[in-house]
Amino acid sequence: MIKLFRRHIAVPSGTSRWADANASMPTAPTRRTVIAALPAALLAGCSNRRDPRALSVWAMSYEGDYSPLLMPAFTRATGIPVEVQTLPWTAAHEKLLTAFSGDSLPDVLMLPNGWVGEFAMIGAIAPLADPALVDDVFPSVRAAMRYGAHDYGVPWSVAPQMQYYRADLLAREGFGAVSLDWASWRRMGLALKRRRPDDYVVLSYLNWPDTLFTFAGQAGAPLLRDRDTRGDFAGPAFTEALRFYKSLFDDGLAPRALSTELQDPIAAFARGYFAIYPGGPTLLLDLRRRAAEIPPDRWAVTRMPGPRGPGAVDGISACLAVARSSPRPTEAWALVRHMTSARSELQFQAMIGNLPARRSAWSSPQLATPRLAAFAAQMRQPASQPAIVEMERIRAEVQLIAERVVRDQLTVEEGTLLMNRRVDALLAKRRALVEAGRIA
Amino acid sequence: MTRQSRTAWLFTVPVLAIILLVFVVPTALALGLSVTDYSIYALADPANLHFVGLGNFADLFATPLFWRAMANTGLCALLGVPMAIGTSLAVALLLHDRTVRWKPLWRVLLFAPYVTSVVATSVVWRFVLNTQFGLLNYALRAIGAPGVDWLGDPRASIPAILLFVTWKVFGYNMIVFTAALAAVPVDLMEAARLDGAGRWMRFRHVTLPAIGPTLLLAAVMSVAGFLQIFAEPYVMTLGGPSQSTTTVLYFMFDEGFKWWNLGQASAVAFILFVLILLLTMIQTRIGRRYEWL
Numbered sequence: 001m002i003k004l005f006r007r008h009i010a011v012p013s014g015t016s017r018w019a020d021a022n023a024s025m026p027t028a029p030t031r032r033t034v035i036a037a038l039p040a041a042l043l044a045g046c047s048n049r050r051d052p053r054a055l056s057v058w059a060m061s062y063e064g065d066y067s068p069l070l071m072p073a074f075t076r077a078t079g080i081p082v083e084v085q086t087l088p089w090t091a092a093h094e095k096l097l098t099a100f101s102g103d104s105l106p107d108v109l110m111l112p113n114g115w116v117g118e119f120a121m122i123g124a125i126a127p128l129a130d131p132a133l134v135d136d137v138f139p140s141v142r143a144a145m146r147y148g149a150h151d152y153g154v155p156w157s158v159a160p161q162m163q164y165y166r167a168d169l170l171a172r173e174g175f176g177a178v179s180l181d182w183a184s185w186r187r188m189g190l191a192l193k194r195r196r197p198d199d200y201v202v203l204s205y206l207n208w209p210d211t212l213f214t215f216a217g218q219a220g221a222p223l224l225r226d227r228d229t230r231g232d233f234a235g236p237a238f239t240e241a242l243r244f245y246k247s248l249f250d251d252g253l254a255p256r257a258l259s260t261e262l263q264d265p266i267a268a269f270a271r272g273y274f275a276i277y278p279g280g281p282t283l284l285l286d287l288r289r290r291a292a293e294i295p296p297d298r299w300a301v302t303r304m305p306g307p308r309g310p311g312a313v314d315g316i317s318a319c320l321a322v323a324r325s326s327p328r329p330t331e332a333w334a335l336v337r338h339m340t341s342a343r344s345e346l347q348f349q350a351m352i353g354n355l356p357a358r359r360s361a362w363s364s365p366q367l368a369t370p371r372l373a374a375f376a377a378q379m380r381q382p383a384s385q386p387a388i389v390e391m392e393r394i395r396a397e398v399q400l401i402a403e404r405v406v407r408d409q410l411t412v413e414e415g416t417l418l419m420n421r422r423v424d425a426l427l428a429k430r431r432a433l434v435e436a437g438r439i440a
Numbered sequence: 441m442t443r444q445s446r447t448a449w450l451f452t453v454p455v456l457a458i459i460l461l462v463f464v465v466p467t468a469l470a471l472g473l474s475v476t477d478y479s480i481y482a483l484a485d486p487a488n489l490h491f492v493g494l495g496n497f498a499d500l501f502a503t504p505l506f507w508r509a510m511a512n513t514g515l516c517a518l519l520g521v522p523m524a525i526g527t528s529l530a531v532a533l534l535l536h537d538r539t540v541r542w543k544p545l546w547r548v549l550l551f552a553p554y555v556t557s558v559v560a561t562s563v564v565w566r567f568v569l570n571t572q573f574g575l576l577n578y579a580l581r582a583i584g585a586p587g588v589d590w591l592g593d594p595r596a597s598i599p600a601i602l603l604f605v606t607w608k609v610f611g612y613n614m615i616v617f618t619a620a621l622a623a624v625p626v627d628l629m630e631a632a633r634l635d636g637a638g639r640w641m642r643f644r645h646v647t648l649p650a651i652g653p654t655l656l657l658a659a660v661m662s663v664a665g666f667l668q669i670f671a672e673p674y675v676m677t678l679g680g681p682s683q684s685t686t687t688v689l690y691f692m693f694d695e696g697f698k699w700w701n702l703g704q705a706s707a708v709a710f711i712l713f714v715l716i717l718l719l720t721m722i723q724t725r726i727g728r729r730y731e732w733l
Contacts, residue, residue, distance in 0.1 A: 090678070094697040101483060122484040207680050258680045261592050263567065389480060393699050404682055407594065429479055433488070 056106035113144035120147035153319035157354035209399035217383035218306035231423030270294035284353030474706035496707035528613035551611035594684035620654035
């Protein structure tokens with residue numbers, strides 16, 4: 001309320017006003033004046049110190065941390081200051097939804113591509129003001145921006161999941177490079193495990209769905225059926241992926257660990273606690289920062305293994321959207337245009353690793369390094385997941401069941417049937433709406 | 441209305457208004473929400489909001505995770521309340537002893553965890569409980585016991601979290617008990633000693649009846665507190681491993697704020713409200729029987 005109040009009648013900044021009032025006060029403060037000033041001081045504390053001319057941006061993780069470095073160019077060109085806030089990934093979804101229902105979304109927000117449909121449906125983000133903004137992006141990424149008849153976001157970065165591996169540890173066992181198909185990848189893992197029984201081969205957190213869904217995507221599992229209103233996890237492709245996933249833990253290739261258990265995965269990777277680290281391009285930044293612990297010649301990066309060689313892989317690719325509630329949509333779109341320009345995307349790539357979503361950026365020599373070649377190859381083969389509101393939750397729930405399968409609390413068959421049942425229950429509302437013809 | 445009662449009303453009305461505003465109204469609203477299917481679709485279009493009667497409750501009772509969350513919470517309360525109150529009482533008794541010196545210093549040190557931030561201390565405790573390098577496992581290995589995968593083993597995760605919670609909260613009740621112990625009549629204690637009562641007999645028949653009301657208060661607050669454990673699993677384990685630390689409140693948070701099924705989440709909140717109310721009533725009844733109230 002205070003925020004709204006301040007926005008409309010432009011009260012001068014609380015602190016300076018009270019400092020002035022105190023200075024002009026002729027007598028020494030009595031107890032009464034102090035008590036009277038107390039609520040006012042509290043009010044001043046509540047008021048936000050934001051620059052009222054500034055555009056606000058919310059972005060997750062490194063994207064949020066490093067975005068401010070893109071802003072000076074924008075402010076110089078337009079005179080509009082920008083304030084960036086970083087959200088942690090673990091709380092981003094609820095924070096954005098809460099902000100939407102509390103009418104306090106920023107002007108510009110970053111969304112992983114999978115959430116665009118959801119936020120477009122609830123009316124949190126506005127359709128693209130200028131369709132030309134997405135002309136130049138990779139068609140596979142652009143498809144994820146669509147909801148109904150409009151595009152709702154501008155792809156910002158592409159971040160496929162890759163496997164980073166300790167080339168030195170592999171070379172010691174006689175492997176020149178990491179294998180790219182499941183069978184030989186497993187043989188390689190078992191050989192590594194035999195030599196170093198106390199360490200592991202691959203890190204895959206039991207509460208993160210990325211690896212399992214990567215395997216499922218590569219195996220060609222459909223995930224949902226009947227116009228995305230029912231789970232389809234009991235088919236042969238997903239079962240094969242889950243079996244392979246489980247075998248990593250059964251054979252001791254992967255530790256049964258949650259993301260909360262390993263405090264410093266980079267240090268563990270440097271120590272050789274595991275030899276293969278699946279992750280997105282932002283790991284490039286981590287590894288560069290920690291080059292003293294793990295010199296660049298000790299690791300390499302390539303595509304994730306697939307059942308018969310590398311295939312389509314998903315990742316946390318992100319886009320930028322403008323909130324429908326933004327009072328200055330024109331300026332907000334100008335900011336999005338600036339942040340997603342080929343130049344900004346290349347600058348961002350150099351800083352945090354994320355790859356440009358614009359095709360024109362890829363002609364730059366900056367991206368022509370051998371390390372990025374594997375990323376470029378993977379980018380051309382993205383996996384697409386059903387673009388429905390519940391997908392984020394489905395991934396989380398399926399992973400919870402997969403964790404119980406890995407811990408032998410359920411068999412693979414029981415697990416896949418339970419996934420179907422659980423997902424059917426989650427999609428009950430969507431099913432009713434689809435059957436009533438209220439959503440496509 | 442007399443002048444006196446007018447004054448009385450003047451003083452109580454603000455408090456009553458606040459209670460009405462921040463307690464009664466939200467509870468009524470939550471109850472109202474719990475009989476609707478408020479979900480993200482309703483956020484998109486209010487026309488998608490329907491009255492479902494007791495449907496949310498029926499759905500909940502058919503959800504295995506809800507029952508698992510109830511069981512986890514029950515286990516937390518069952519183990520945690522005796523652990524926390526026992527520690528508080530034991531430490532308070534130790535500090536009450538005449539031979540202990542620098543009492544204020546000890547009190548401050550032991551009370552300190554209570555006023556520190558949950559998030560900061562859970563990060564520290566995650567290091568303490570680390571399987572490979574944790575202090576706790578280091579100590580266990582030193583005495584020849586095998587290390588425990590504290591936060592990664594579904595059977596060890598609740599005890600691990602309770603260790604942390606006990607360490608965090610025992611200071612508060614310790615101070616309350618210290619105050620209560622100071623009020624135990626010295627002459628009664630002397631008389632018991634002269635009559636030949638041993639340590640245990642004096643504790644059982646002199647100290648315990650004297651601090652009975654305080655103990656009841658501590659039990660009521662602790663039961664309510666342990667049934668509402670949320671921040672600790674949220675920061676330390678994210679409800680895992682295998683949802684072994686997903687408590688009722690964590691389940692509600694996930695349903696409500698993460699996935700925006702506010703109808704379902706309100707139903708959970710209402711069940712928890714009724715549960716805590718019932719338990720408190722039972723405790724009060726027990727208290728009355730022993731004439732502690």
